[in-house]
Every structure is written in C-alpha cells, then in structure tokens.
Amino acid sequence: MNLLDEALFERHQLSTRRHFLKACATGLGSMAMGSLLGATDPQTPHFIPKAKRVIFLHMAGAPSQLELFDYKPLLKELNGKDCPPSLLEGKRFAFISGVPQMLGPQANFARHGQSGAWISDLLPHFSKMADDVCFLKAMHTDEFNHAPAQLLFYSGSPRLGRPSMGSWVTYGLGSMNENLPSFVVLVSGGKTPSAGKSVWGSGFLPSIYQGVQCRSKGEPVLFAANPNGMSASERKKTIEAINQINEKKYQTFKDPETLTRIGQYEMAFKMQMSVPEAMDIQQEPDYIHEMYGTEPGRASFANNCLLARRLAERDVRFIQLFHWGWDSHGASSGESLDNGFLQRCKEVDQPMSALLKDLKQRGLLDDTIVVWGGEFGRTPMLENRNGVANPFVGRDHQTDAFTIWMAGGGIKGGLSYGETDEIGYSGIKNRVHVHDMQATILHNLGLHHEELTYHFQGRDFRLTDTAGNVVKEILA
Amino acid sequence: MGRIFWGIGLLFGALFSCTSSNDRISFNEDVRPILNQNCLPCHGGVKANGGFSLLFEADAFAVNNSGQTAIIRGNARKSELYKRIIHQNPELRMPLDAPPLSEDEIGVLKKWINQGAQWEEHWAYQKPVTPIHIPKDQHPIDYFVQRKLKEQGLTPSAKAALPTLLRRLSLDLTGLPPQKEWLNQMQEGLSYEDLVDSLLDAPSFGEKWASMWLDLARYSDTKGYEKDPHRNIWRYRDWVVKAFNQDMPLDSFTIRQLAGDMLDLPTTNDLIATAFHRNTMTNTEGGTDDEEFRVAAVIDRLNTTYEVWQGTTMSCVQCHSHPYDPIRQEDFYGSYGYFNQTVDADLDLEVPVLEIYPPEKMEEMEELIKEIASLSPRTPPEFANDPYRLKQFIFPILMPYDAADFENVSFYGDGSVTNWIYNLQSMTGKRFRFSFPEIPLSGLIGIKMEYESKGGDAAIEIRGKEAEGVVLNHSLFSAPENGRGVHEIKFSPQDLEGSGLFFEIINTSGKIPEGMVIIRRMELAYESPSFFAEGAKEKINQLIALRRQNGDRTPVIRSKSKDYERANRLFVRGNWMALGDSIPLGVPAAINQQEEYPTNRLEFAQWLVHTDNPLTSRVMVNRFWQEIFGRGLVLTSEDFGTMGEPPSHPELLDYLAVQFSTTYQWSVKKLLKHIVLSQTYQQSSKMKGDDLVDPDNQWLSRGPRWRLSAEQIRDQILAVSGLLYDTLGGPSVMPYQPEGIWQSVYSGAQWTLSEGRHAYRRALYTYQKRTAPYPNMITFDAPSREFCVSRRITTNTPLQALALLNDPAFYEAAEHFGNTMKKKGKGDLKAALRYGYQQALFQEPDEEEIQILLDLCQNAESEDPLTLAANVLFNLDGFLTKE
C-alpha cells in the first residue's frame, strides 16, 4: 500500500473518528478542523513557493495569436498571396489542404505599457495591463485536435485517464480551506470543452482530487439544495447518522473507499453551506460589477471571472475557467475571425482585465498565478477546407507557435518571452513547450515537477510526463 | 621483435576482453519495456530517426542511415545501439535530450545483445498454449488464483456470509438487488447453483449486461455534434438485451453486429444488429462536408472494432505506424477497407434505414399486399434490401429513398431525392447518382417523375443495366409555374433484357438553385401485360401512405453495390483529403494467424471470432471478468498491446479464453456461471490486514468490493423503494432531470418528463444525450458515449453525496420507501427501521445501527421521519457498494 494511501488512511481515521464526530456534536458551523480534501495532511511544497493558487483562463477552441498578441507586419504584406509550398511541407493541419492563401492580421496592433508589449485593438481593456503580464509568444504543443491538445495541456498526455493539473496540485499541496473544494471549474460559452470533464478529472489519482464544476446559473452546484425545504440542521443530523453507520462499516471491511466516502459526505454538507455563499456575486458592490461587466444570474465569462476572485479569496487552490467558442475556422460565422471571434474578444477583454486589476489591488495577485491561453494556436494562412476557401475568414489549427500569458505568483510582469518567425508560423527563439509551462507553474507553487509523482501501473507518473523544464527566464 | 608484437597483442587483448554473465534476458519482460519507454518515441512507428526503428524485428536489424545495422547480435560493444546509450558526449548519447539510461537498463540491453538479441512476439499475439493442465479436484479459477496468492504470500478469504453473497450475485448477474424469499428457498434446499441458473435466465440479466456492451457500442439516443439531434436507434439497445438473454454465442453476436446485413437472407433482427456501427456520430451542422464526417464515422468504426474485439489501439495508426505495437499505417487502411464500402453517408435522414411497423399496422399492410398481389398479372421484381416486400408491391412506383445505392445525393423523409447538399464548395466535380438494380428493363416504355425545381438547369440521365450502361434517356426538367411538376419520359419499347435502372441528376449550369431538383416519386410504365391492373393503383397509394405514417426508421449498415464502390486509399498523415496509394484489404500481420486475409466485412467478422485469433477470446473474457471483479486480469482492458498492462494471471486468462471459445462455444452464460461458482468469487470482501499490501485486490485474496455503477445505483434505489417499473425494452424514457441541463445550440429539443410509470424505468432506458448526458449517469462515472469506452474509472466525490442526498428523483424514492416502512412497522418505529434496513442492505442491522436511525427519527423535525431514515439508508456505504 503506497504512501499516499497510508496518508489517506491515517488522515481519514483521524478526521473521521475524532474530529468529525466531535465537530458534529459541537455543530458543523464551528468546525475548525480540516476536511478530507487534504486540508489536514502534511503536504508541503518541496521548496519555498512564490504562489499559493492558480487561476486558469482557458479559451476553449484556441484563439488566434495573430489577431491578439503576435504582431506580424510581413503577414500584412503577404495577405492574399499563395502560401509558399515550403511552409506546407511536412505540416499537419486539421482542415487546410492544397495551397491556402496567407492571411494578414485581422486587427490593428500597438505597443502598450512601459514594456511596450504588442496588443491588438481587440483587447482595449487588457492592453492597460500589459506591464503586469508575461507573454509566452513561442509556445508549442504536439496535438492539433482540440480534445487531445486540451488533454495534453491539462494532464500532460493526449490520452484519457491521466490526472489533470488541478488534481496534481491539490494532491501535492493539499487544500487551504475546510469547506470548499480545492479545485473548482467554471464553464461559460454554453458548452464544456471538447475534451470533456477529463480536463478536470483526477485520472488515476484518488478521486478526492477531482475538480468540481460549479454553475454560475441555477443551483451553483447540482443538488446542493436540500429537498422539500429540509433544514440545514436536519440535513446535518442525517449526514451524522450516515457517517456513523459508515464508520462501523469501515471497522468491519477496512475499505479505504469507505473512509473517503465519509469525508465526501462531510464535504458535501460544507459545500451546501459555503458554496452558495461563495457563488453569490450579488453581494459584490456596484463598482465591482461595473469593473467586470457582470450580470448576476447569467452563465457568462464575466461572472465566472468575478467568481474566480471570490473563490481565490476563499483560498480555493486551483480555479479553472473555460470559455467556449474560439475555434475560428471560418466555416460558419459563429466560428470566424470576422464575427464570432470579435464577439469572444468582447466577452473576455473587460472581465479578464478586471480580474487582474482586482486581484492586484487586494494583494492576491502576489501569490496567485493567472494563466490565459488556448490549447494551441492558429495558422498564418486563411483556412481553405477541402482546398476551397471557407465562407468566412478563419485560420486553421496550429501547433508550432501560439501565445499565452501568465501573471502574478512569481511570474515577471511586463515581459515578452520568445519569438516567432516573420509570419508567426513557428517559434524561433525561446520556445516553450506545454510541458515546460506545466513545470513552471508547479515550480512557482514550490513543487519540483520531477518529484511530484504518483506510482501507478508499475511506473511513477508525473504531470510533465517525461519532459518539461522550468522556464527560469520568466520568473520574477 | 616478434616477441615485442606478441607482447603488444597480449596487452591489447587484455584491454578489449569483456566480461559477460549467463543468466537469460527476456525480451518481453526486460527489454521491451526499456525500448518502449525510452527509444520508440523517436525510433518507433511515428518517427524512425536515422532510419532506425525498433518497432519490428526486421527494422531493428536492418541497415539504417548510417549504412550499418545498429544491433550486432552477440556483440554489444560493436553495436551502435549500445555505443550510443553509453556515449560520453550528451550530443550523441541516446536517448537524446533526456537523462541517460540507468546502469541496470544499460546492463539489460548489453546482456540482451550479447546473448544474441533474440526478439520475442508480444504475449497477446501468441496463441494460448493448450492443453492447460488443471488438477481435477479444484475449481480451475481457484487453482490459478491460489497459486498466485502463494507466490505473493497472501491467503484467500473465507466464504462471504450468505446474504452478502446473494446480494453480490444478484447485482452482478441482473444489476438488481436480491429477493428476500431466496433465503427461505435456499433453506428449503435450493442450491447456490440453482439460484445462479435462475438469475441467468431472468430477463433482467440481459439488461444488466447490455449496459456494459452499450459503453463499447457508444450507444446514444442522439447523433452528437453541435445540434446533437435525436436518433431513433433504441431497437439496437433492445436487440443487445435480447441477445444476452438468449445467450447468443459471442461469435454470432459479433458477426451479426458487424455484418448481419451480409448474411444470406438476413432477418430484421440481423439488420437491427448492424446498427452497432450506426452509433457513430452524424454531423447535421450546415456547411459541413458529409464526406468528411462519413470518413470520421468509418474511422471510428474501425477503431471501435479493434478496441472491442482485439484490445488494440488503432487510432494512432490512422496517421502513422503504431508508436509501440507492430502495426503499420497500411494495416489501418487495409482494415479501413472492410468498413468503407457501406451505403451510409452522414446524411441527416441517416439512410439506409430499416423501416419497422407496429404489428397492427403490419396486418393492415399484409392485407393490402395480398389484394395487390391478387390483382397483379405479373409478379413484380424482388428488392434485395426489403424484408417486408413493401417495395415489391408498391412497384411500379419507386420511392427514391428505396434506392439500393447512391452517391452524393441526399434524401428527405417523404422518400424524395435531391442533388441539393449543404456544402456548396464540395459539389464541384461530384456525380449525383442513385440506382435500382432490380428493375426489369424488358418492356419498359416510360417513367413519370413528380418533382420540384426552381429553374431549367437540372437534367436527369437514365442508364440501363449498369452505372455506365446504355443511356436510356437524357432530359431537362422544365421549370414549372408553382415549382412543382411532373416530368414524363417515354422510351421506345425496350428490347433490352436484364434489369437495373441507374439515375444521375446533372446540374447543367452549375448554378444554384437553378440546377437543383427534388424528385418525389417515380412511376414506371411497361407495355402490357403490366405489373398491376388499374384497380390496384389506389391500394398501392394506401400502402405507400401507411408506410409513411407508421414507418419507424432505424439506421442500419448496408453494403454498397459494385457500381458505386469507393476507392480504398491510404490517407497521407491521416488527412482524409490527402489520398495516398490504394491499399488492399487486410489485417495486421502481427495478429493474423491464417494464410489468407479476409476479403470483405463478413469474412473480417468471421476472422475476429475464428479460434485462430489470439486476441478476441482473451479480450472478451477479460471484459466479463472486469465486470465481476471490478478489475480485469489485464487491467488495461482497452489495450492488450505492449503499452498495456501484462495480465496478472496469464495462465488463468488463457484458460478462460480457451474454455470460452471452445468448450463453452462462446456461451456468455456458461462463462459467467463458471466464474461465479468459483471460491474466488464467493470470498468475503473484508480486508484481513495481511492484504493491505494489495489495496486494489489485484491478487484476489478477497472478494470484489466496488461502488455500484451509475445504472445499478438508480436501479437499486427504484427496486428497493418499490417504484421500479421493470418492463423490457422500448424507446428511451425521460425520468426527472433538473432544469437547464440541455443546452445544445440551434436545437429545440426539450427534456419532457415521461408519462406515468415510465419515469421509473431502469437506468438502461434513460434517454442518453451526448452533449448533455443525464447528470446522475455522469456523476457516477458513466461515459457520455461519443466514443467506445472499455473501462469506467470509479470515483468517489462530494457531488455523488449531494446527488444521493438531494436529487429529487432519489428523494421521491425515499419518501415512497418511507411509507412502505411505516406500513410494515405497524406503528412500531423500530420495526419499521429494521424492515427498511433489511430491505435496503439485505442484511440484519445490529442494535447500534438501529439505535442511530432511531435517534435520528426521534429528533427529526419533519413529520415523516421515516423518509429521513430511508434517505439515510439510500446513502449508506453498504448500500452503494457491492460487497
């Protein structure tokens, strides 16, 4: 039985037998002991961390770096010209075939902040934050389809079944609060990401490290409300009863899952109490709502950004936002650079900038890493599905170069790291692979990505698989 | 001087003499893991850097770019492979840009080479060694398991308490909780074995095992993708249930699903079975290229087939040779060919479909058919793909969507055909054709077509006998006033013998919509004696009407005719638009144990279940084992390749495989019975302490203890509370579901609570929508059925607790159960609780537990405390777990 299970054992026995029953007796409200989501366990960072939390803003579908951050004047000139075959050789696309045309930037760029970072006019609010963020402009990945790429991005492997980054982090560091899940997922844009819930699944790690999806519309968490107006105290009594009987069950069967279950019921009750409170953005003052552009009651990215801040304040360890609808192929107007894409930009620009500003003014940005990006980038060519131009302007999937930005939590602000070639087709300087990004995030959380491992099927697995280097250059 | 050189020679000799030890290195156990882990990423199926690959023996010992072979059998020091892994210079050392191999790893490779670098075939591709010796006095399963236990220094557990065992058995075989009376019956002499038999015969058996199979078949009630609209394919689900209940041998079970349409005289059931591969997703989004998603579907069929029957991961081979297993990219397209020649083409109507009619309507139709037949002077032609002979008796009226085969055209629900398709770009250079090969040509004098057209640019070309046969007619559709018209074609009396009409719609100007036409129905005219007397006409129209009103369409698989056969070409780098060489049909050589390769889909299916196939029986046995023990003998039931886990009990796996495919003649019931009769299965699932070292119970030193599946949890709650409406089959139902779950774009589909007791069916029948699955299925780890899933990963989360505590559907059951408890208790609270506990957990509560429940009820605020108690019972570990 490996160390982790042992830890689980002890912790469970500890928290269940003594704490929980005692706490029940003294009322759950005043419960100061840890939940079983790792709060009490001695999980410590390997070295002094720069950050305690992570907020991931994922633009599902992969936004075009060429319209937002990676400014390529030459591409402007080449606009409409046939793509030189040399660029196509040995390349794989999701849809491009034959000889596509080059597509110039579909936005106007300017330098912003003291750092003079290039940001397009599609992100007017965000351009004011230029000096707080670090752009990684030569990101690259291995997968050119959404689901596998998203899996690689979050689990380090394009196949299903590996733990997601959030699970690794909570597994490595434990949770910091007693009554909220330490790994929360918020989805907007009407759809979950292509890779489905596996991008917040716990894979082969114990299921307690799984991400919990919260809804910013309707019940924050499905079935969080008691049936038929059952009172909280009544609910508490039933859970007490359940856990007492399960406790006896554990005595006979000694099945660790039983202990986990006891913990999950306790956790469930706390969530019933604290989730609605945390998720209630009505409590926020007007100026905050204006800042984020939130409309309570809607499932919007803006609402989720504000929620992200509220959850960060409550020491939720890993917060993952997905905003769907960035797959701008140009096959339909909703998924085109000349329509849907502009819409998406409007939806995210103000909220994500507000989030940064808000975290900063509260001193939270100092120990919170904020990451923004998609699972891959987009081609400098106009997509020509089946060798014929699409009805709308769009770009195909692109693995060799894309831009993400990171901020806070020990990341150097006002830095543009990495360069792509003159048309933004591949990185030529300071390339950063997805695994490197993962290694760097873990590093700032005080974790050594090669030491954070879990033994499974006869092998020590880790988030960064068998690769990954910390990008020291971007550390503050 | 001679002495000098002798001396030097001696010195050099001493320098280069190397030591080697004798113990044998196993390629599969010692070497392959190292290669897979460190080398194959760059020297495998994906990349063969330096022209060197370690995927196949041939490649590994072939001359690579360096002009030499990298491995020199018997001489590590001369082998470049060895030199490079020990190289000082990191620029040259392998693996590149990675930490060097460990001392041991290097040692293993060195020894292996020095011992002659013997290659071994992967265990899963070798045929099981037979006969397998088992001592008579012991149950074979126990024999193998206990041998392993000894090796591991573990001891088996005692037999589980009878109630526990019965509950386990019942949940395993039928997915439902056990019956109280069984205990009495067994006191009256009913044996465990008898009970097993009766459970195997219960109709609920099929429902339980169907739920396993539907994960593999990626069964869903919707088409997937954007709109994710409804798909009428529940009859396939029912077919699976029936098949398990009839204990259809797994070989015919296989052949029917993969090639039921190719059997001679297929029954409707055989056709429904082929819907297995119509569970692939259909993209109905405007602007998409149907061909693109047809290809995607075919690829999914191939991947699914190989995962389900061969435990082989094919998906990666689409783009390049398999990174780890000896499968070349050509093999993918060799097998792709078996699935590529089917009529279906990602059309919204999902043709080909099988129309099925309610029995009462069938009688009506039979009546009409009789009358029509009686009126017909000549027997009309038979239509190959028509189990109901309807097409035969509406003849000489043709409904276009009855065409045997077609190309690029699409169809509408009223049976009409059109050359209108969404993706305008992809029209260029395409031929819009459909065919009726059965139509007799002799005496044919004309065709009348009801059509719609917006302009005069659409033409029809009709050929006889074959696709490129004689042109019988080429004519333009005139543009009718109101858009609707009748196009009359007259032939000079046909002296042609034989049969077959081949239609092609031609857009003469390429303009849209001017070149578009919709052909509703076609009526053939023959010189007398005609096929039917005038009187029959309106009966025929009645027949057509009946058919349209009552036809319920299930998508099925049908083979293309030779006329419109598709070319089978390799996709360069997996891109379906970059066609490479054409590839002959075939299966991976590594797996094929026969001289010949299958030449069509049917033979391919037969090849899968042929006793020579080393994988199928192993993979299948492993699946059933996994269902029962929660963990396969091969943990990675989806991957028996070299990256999968090796079997924990190799001999046991092979024994069961052979037993299943030969002795039991593929009988699933026999196999399951064999398993549940073993002591291993009947062990108590308590952890004894000495087995703490084996938390996953890999070595089976105790019985299986697992959280119930999503289906079992719902079914059990309904069954225990008495709400369950256990009727077999039928369209999927919609039990209670919270608001705002369905959020697919451009779709008006609504979740509407099913009528009456249908809201309380087994979970198997819950409507399954791919993009918005039923919450409690997902929460309890059921997959969302986009793709084949071999193994559900069991989780244990607060959300599950919340669902069980608060889901109104479950709480309603609790209320219902609470009332029953009240009745049974006859005013005695304690008795009521005791009854409830027994009902729910199928065991006697101890005083403490009853006391806990009692306290709860006595301090309850709500006026029906027993509902609370029921709510508690439905949340107990012992209730949610099979133990």
Add this chain to the structure above:
Amino acid sequence: MGELHPIIVHFAVTLLFIAPLLFWLTQLRLLHFLKDLVGPINGLGSGMGIIALWTGWQLATTGFYAGDDFENHRFLAFAVVIIGAIATALLFFGRHETIFSGYLIKLLLLAQGVLILVTGNKGGVLTHGNKPWIKTPKTLSLDKMEESFTIYDGLIQPIFDSKCVACHQEGNKSGGLALVNFESLMEGGSSGPVIEAGEVYQSLLFERITLSKSSTKYMPPTGWPLNYDEINLIAHWIATGAEKESNLIDHPLTDVRLISYVEEVYGVKNGFQSKIEKQNGPVWTEDVENILKKYPQHVKRIAANTNWLSLKIDSLFSKELLEEVSNITTSIAWIAAGKSNITIEDFSLLGPLPNLVRLSLDYNSWDNQAVSQLVDYPSIEFLNLYANPVGEEGIIRLLNGANSMKKLIIGSTLVKEGEKSGIIKNYPGIEVI
C-alpha cells in the same frame, strides 16, 4: 589512432623506465638471474615507444598542440626511442664483458631512464596543463549575494581559472598573457592590452574567444571552449566598464538567459531575494514540533527544505494559539490574518517576530495608530493592508521605520489616490499598490 597515444605512451614510459631500474638491480647477486629479462622489456618498451611516436604524430595533426612544450616533448620522445633502440640492440647482441659496451649500456640506460621522465612530464603538461583542472567554478552561497559580490571575482575569474590559466599563468605566459587575476589580465600580453573597457568588440580577448574554432588564433586551442553564457558574461563585464569592483547591483544582468545561467551555475541571484530564501531559519525546538501537531490547520511548514513556518489566523482564532506561537516567534516568517478581526493588541501576543517577512491583514480594522506599530517588526517585506481604516499618516510612519519593506497593499484604505502617488514618489524602493 591519435587518441591511442596516451594509452600506449604509458606502457612505453613504464617499460623504458623499468628496464634500467631492473638492469641496476640485476647487478646485485641476489637478483642476477633476472638479467635476461632486461633485453625483452627494454625491447618491448622501445617498440611501444615507436608506436607511441607514431600515434603522437597523429594526435599532433589535430592542431590542438603547439608551442615550446610540444616541440620539446617531440624532440625528447625521438631521443628516448633512439637511445632505447640502441640500448636494446646492445643488450641482445653486445658483449657485456667489454668495458666499453658495458659502460655504454649503463650510460644509455641511465640517460633513457632520466629522459623518459622528462618527456613524460612534458607530455603531461601538454594534456593536463600545469594546474589541476577546476571543473565548475566555485559556487557562492546565497547570503554572499550582497554588494560585496563583484562581477570580476565572482563570475569572470572563475571562467579564466577553468579554461585559460592552464596556459596563461605566471611563469608560463602563452603569448605573454597571464589570466590569474584582474591585474595580470589588465597588463595584457605581447600584443598589448586585451581588454578595452566598454568596448567589447575592440577587446582582443573577446575577439580570440569568439573566432571560428577552425582558426589557429581561436582560444582556447585545446580543452573545452568557452560556452555561450560565459562569453556573454565576459561581454557584460567589459561592456559595463570592466572594473574590478563592479557588481550586479549597479550593473544588473539584462539578458534573461544569462540571469538564470548565473543563478544556476554560480548560485547567484540577480534581483531581490526574500530574507527567508537566504537563510534556513532557526532549528526546530520541541515547541515547534508540538505546535505543528496541535494546530495543523494554522501553523504549517512553508516548505520541506526550510525551517520557516507560516501562521494562519482566521476569525475563529484563540488567544491560546497566539500565546503558544509566541514561544516559537523566531520561526514564523509568514502570517495570513485576513478577515480575522485581529487587533494589534492580540497581534502583539505573538511576540517580537524578528523574521516576519509576509503579513496579510486585509479586511481588518487597523487604523493609523495600529499600523504604525508594525514598525516594531523589522523584517516585513510584504504587507497587505487592503480594506483597513488606515490613512496616509499611518502608512508614512510605518514606511519611515520599515527598512526591508518591498511591497505594500493599501487598496480600499483611507489613503486617497493623490496621497498614494505621493507615497509612491517618496519611497521609490517600495512597490505600493
């Protein structure tokens, strides 16, 4: 075959040295019976010598070896081999009785014995240099990262030590240049000064280390060449004035790659470093152990590789906790007391907290008077006062005393925007948000 030279030459050396030795020994009665061995051994030795000569030649063609040492080595090698050959011939065919040959042999063997040592030594110098190699430069412990740390001694000289001094040393100045220290470097070599302060590309040294490797002028001609980062370090130092005393505080590195290189290889931080990163914190007492056990929720070890502790104070905190923690006050580095309603009075229960570097007091009710008392905590680097009723006055009183303050959060306090910008102006070293 060149690379075989070392192997073979060692045989030759050994044998050609042993033979004379043995020869003298056989003069003793006791060992006389061994005399017949001398010939074969010496023969074998000179045979090997010949091969060594040839392989040596091959080695020389690599061009890595030149200069007086090399010439001498080659000449002596020839001499030894010839002498060895003659000696052998005499040993086999010469008539020992005759005075002449007897003495000649003695003489030859003596010469051979001596020469072989000298030759060997020269060869040694060629391959290994006179000074033993220093593989990696000595790394500095982090707390050395104060103003005292100079770029030249800390970063540049170690490069010379590892890759140049073998040939450029006092006593053996190749090209008249010694690189043993700042002064010798600045003296320059036969062709004048090698460093032009501020002028990287005018500096001869920089030119020679950046020539194409094929060039005969490329330095170093043998051994490991300077790597990209070492060259950039030298460039940085020259560009920033090539002073002996210049340090990374006045002349910080700008190239991110170089920064992380210096950090990795030399263990030197470029920018600011928290106190707790420089020191490991006081060794744990029993109290620490107990408190960690007793308050797993509140007191945690900051990281596995340090003794520093963090303290979380929530709204349910007990005075008892604070008092107990005051026993381990020196171990506490971080305190998170947001939304805890803790007062300065309660806070002072924690004791002096000499090593407190991070303090979060957001959403509390600390006013000017309270905040200004934080001056008593000398090490605070990060202070979060978000949403506290504190005004400009309190902040300024605090900042005047808090020397180690690096970051201060005063959002949603009584400090007005104008006042804030004033503070930012007057305390440039501190990031005020």
